[in-house]
Amino acid sequence: MHRGKGLKFVGDSRVLHPSSRKKKGPKDYSEYPGKTEAFWPDFLLKEWLIGSVFLIGYLILTVSHPSPLERQADPTDTAYIPLPDWYFLFLYQLLKYQFASGPYNVIGAIVMPGIAFMALLLVPFLDTSKERRPFKRPLPTGFMLLAIASIIFLTWESVVNHDWEAAKAQGEIREEVSVEFDENSEGYQLYSTSSCIGCHGNAFEGGIGPTLVGTGRSAEEIYEIGKNGIASMPAGTYQGTDEELQVIAEFISTLEASE
Known part of the structure; x- marks a missing residue:
């Protein structure tokens, strides 16, 4: 048999040509006209504009309503009652209850917040459903609503039961006044x-x-x-x-x- 003659080439139709294989990566945004946009500069520009609006808003708030300042801290002043920022008021209120204060302070300061945070960490393991509708995910939805309701209630109780006039007076910045008096009188x-x-x-x-x-x-x-x-x-x-x-x-x- 002469070279180049008598040879047959057989193709297997089960093997796909590389050009006919589907891409595994994400599709190009141009395949969805009117529904997507280029990340740069279109999408990123919108993000910058929204971020600028919020930043300017925060700057205006800080200028028009500056953070209140109190007098210099005095460690010898045992009558001063410290008050946490608003986002910790619910924990502050929790420590006022009998079951979480005094000899049970560890329960209110460590045990109960620890249980809440552990429950938050365990939510992905307690609910493995792919369903996104809240009413079809009763366990995480119930935890979320219970946490939100507790925080709102405790924060409200802390605000309405706190003596804000006394708090303002005890932290008021006053001009230092020196006076001479006889301590033995x-x-x-x-x-x-x-x-x-x-x-x-x-x-x-x-x-x-x-x-x-x-x-x-x-x-x-x-x-x-x-x-x-x-x-x-x-x-x-x-x-x-x-x-x-x-x-x-x-x-x-x-x-x-x-x-």
Whole structure:
């Protein structure tokens, strides 16, 4: 047999030509006219425009409503009641309940939040359904609604039950007032052992209550306030005798700011 003659070439129709095979990668956006767009610059430009609107909005809010500042932290002020930011108010409220405070503080601070976060991590394993409709996924939907309802309720309870006037007063930035007084005097000794010092400070600088330096009130007026109260100070706050209150009132009436 001569070379090049008598040879037969047989093709197998089961083997597809490379050009006829389907692409495994994503289809080009041009195959969907009117439904897709190029990532650059069309889609990315829209993202930048939306991001710019939100950024400008946040900047306007921060300028028109700046974050409130309080006076310098004083570790010796045991009357100061700290308050977390709004997104932690629900945990703050949880710690007020009997079952999550005091000797059970670990339950409210660690155990209950830990269970909630563990449940969130286990949701993908508890529900493996491919269904996307919420009402056909009762387990994760129920967890989500329960979590949202709990957070909203606890946050609301924290807001309505908090004394915002007292919180504003205790953190108010005040001009520092220095005063010279005799710590061994009877008036100061009675003052320092009374409930007055918790609200007005050990140097009369103020705290939850106003400063007692340079009030411009007479001893009689201060006595009446201590007896009957004023504004946010209720009557009967002072628990000592009338004679002791009179001594304290006379002492406070003499306090003046030093130069």
